[in-house]
Amino acid sequence: MRVTADYHTHSRYSKWYHAKHTIDQMAQRAKELGLEEIAITDHGPKHLFYGIKPSQLARAKQDTRAASKKHGIKVFMGVEANLLGADGQIDLTDDQIKDLDILLVGFHKGTKPNFINYFDKKQRNSQEQIEKNTQAYINAINRYPIDIITHLNEYIRVDTKRVAEACAKRGTILEFNSKHMKFTDEDIEILKESGVNFVVSSDAHNKKRIRDVDSCLELIKSHNIPLDRVKNINQTLKFLPKV
Ligand SMILES: [Zn+2]
Numbered sequence: 001m002r003v004t005a006d007y008h009t010h011s012r013y014s015k016w017y018h019a020k021h022t023i024d025q026m027a028q029r030a031k032e033l034g035l036e037e038i039a040i041t042d043h044g045p046k047h048l049f050y051g052i053k054p055s056q057l058a059r060a061k062q063d064t065r066a067a068s069k070k071h072g073i074k075v076f077m078g079v080e081a082n083l084l085g086a087d088g089q090i091d092l093t094d095d096q097i098k099d100l101d102i103l104l105v106g107f108h109k110g111t112k113p114n115f116i117n118y119f120d121k122k123q124r125n126s127q128e129q130i131e132k133n134t135q136a137y138i139n140a141i142n143r144y145p146i147d148i149i150t151h152l153n154e155y156i157r158v159d160t161k162r163v164a165e166a167c168a169k170r171g172t173i174l175e176f177n178s179k180h181m182k183f184t185d186e187d188i189e190i191l192k193e194s195g196v197n198f199v200v201s202s203d204a205h206n207k208k209r210i211r212d213v214d215s216c217l218e219l220i221k222s223h224n225i226p227l228d229r230v231k232n233i234n235q236t237l238k239f240l241p242k243v
Pocket residue numbers: 080106108150151
């Protein structure tokens with residue numbers, strides 16, 4: 001199993017130095033590790049603590065282009081946007097999305113979603129809430145050109161089957177995240193059945209963790225997940241950087 005790419009990493013464009021290294025340093029390390037591609041996917045702007053400033057998006061994109069050239073590796077400009085609305089709303093405008101090479105979407109603490117009161121623990125795990133979460137994800141998947149849904153079932157639970165089926169239908173990929181892995185054995189069987197595709201991601205917040213996906217590879221082996229469905233093992237997503 002050759003890991004070709006890491007499509008979920010953070011750089012210093014996440015506010016307050018939430019992540020340690022510059023895009024240039026991340027790209028250099030990815031190249032040293034033998035990856036063909038890396039995506040820089042800082043937190044969406046509405047993350048209250050770590051979101052990238054909208055005014056920095058263009059600058060970050062320039063940095064990805066410069067790093068690509070300098071290190072001879074494809075460096076994609078991305079954002080890990082925040083799921084905020086019951087209607088699927090995320091924290092990027094259509095113009096901002098058009099400018100990205102890759103769009104990731106996930107749910108995070110430290111945001112203000114309108115479909116859940118995260119701090120109400122009892123409500124958080126109720127069936128009624130799981131239904132709302134599920135619908136918010138499905139609306140986002142149908143509304144935006146999302147490439148990858150990050151760490152599903154971390155922080156809030158969904159009906160895994162319905163979200164996976166919505167992803168499979170739209171060609172949206174689900175992530176195995178080595179830092180945030182909340183899928184149960186039962187979930188994994190449901191994912192296999194759904195026909196959805198996968199990536200393995202490090203969610204690295206510093207360059208030392210790039211390609212740190214061993215736990216995901218173990219899971220793929222132990223559940224016999226067909227490798228042709230894992231889009232950054234022995235193959236890449238083949239994005240073209242948008243100029
Ligand atoms: Zn995340």
